[in-house]
Amino acid sequence: MACNLFAGLPMAPEAAERQETLLVWPGLRIERIVSSGQASPPGFWYEQADAEWVLLVSGEARLRFEDEAEARPLQAGDWLHIEPRRRHRVESTAAETPTVWLAVHYAQDRIRG
Amino acid sequence: MACNLFAGLPMAPEAAERQETLLVWPGLRIERIVSSGQASPPGFWYEQADAEWVLLVSGEARLRFEDEAEARPLQAGDWLHIEPRRRHRVESTAAETPTVWLAVHYAQDRIRG
Numbered sequence: 721m722a723c724n725l726f727a728g729l730p731m732a733p734e735a736a737e738r739q740e741t742l743l744v745w746p747g748l749r750i751e752r753i754v755s756s757g758q759a760s761p762p763g764f765w766y767e768q769a770d771a772e773w774v775l776l777v778s779g780e781a782r783l784r785f786e787d788e789a790e791a792r793p794l795q796a797g798d799w800l801h802i803e804p805r806r807r808h809r810v811e812s813t814a815a816e817t818p819t820v821w822l823a824v825h826y827a828q829d830r831i832r833g
Numbered sequence: 834m835a836c837n838l839f840a841g842l843p844m845a846p847e848a849a850e851r852q853e854t855l856l857v858w859p860g861l862r863i864e865r866i867v868s869s870g871q872a873s874p875p876g877f878w879y880e881q882a883d884a885e886w887v888l889l890v891s892g893e894a895r896l897r898f899e900d901e902a903e904a905r906p907l908q909a910g911d912w913l914h915i916e917p918r919r920r921h922r923v924e925s926t927a928a929e930t931p932t933v934w935l936a937v938h939y940a941q942d943r944i945r946g
Contacts (some may be wrong), residue, residue, distance in 0.1 A: 725851075725910040798837050
């Protein structure tokens with residue numbers, strides 16, 4: 721993949737989200753995720769052992785935390801930190817335009833304090 | 834600062850680059866840098882103990898590595914990995930529009946393999 725975050729974006733909605741690793745180091749992983757209208761399956765919650773810092777680079781999405789009553793609408797530039805094991809799901813992503821996420825996953829217990 | 838990478842961007846060139854830490858964890862630091870026409874001082878080279886993964890989110894810049902003959906032009910979406918101690922400098926950033934960088938610094942020797 722070319723070293724541009726907007727390279728090779730889908731021109732039309734695809735069957736599945738794309739996920740590409742941009743950098744990996746023990747305890748650290750940076751990835752690009754490209755959504756084109758996907759959402760988490762009904763009833764599905766992410767529950768990750770690692771912490772995640774995530775940026776919505778372009779497009780739109782709604783991210784729901786289980787411990788919050790409503791989904792958070794995310795616009796280009798919005799970022800947030802997801803604590804390990806905090807259950808969350810993607811309620812929706814824009815159908816008309818690709819949604820590009822940059823996710824930085826890091827294992828809090830593998831990094832020396 | 835609001836949790837949006839484009840929040841509070843300067844409307845006009847400023848005297849100095851802005852640098853804000855978005856996440857810090859031992860061995861890991863994510864920051865936003867906003868340039869408005871600045872460049873590294875003449876003869877100055879960054880030489881960082883940590884590795885850096887950097888994304889040019891918006892704007893334009895020219896990044897020079899000492900071990901390369903020419904500066905690399907960077908556009909929105911371009912990202913690159915800078916090895917520890919690899920000397921580099923910012924030759925220029927766009928004067929007309931803010932240049933937003935997202936930098937992920939990580940200490941390779943502080944993360945357990």
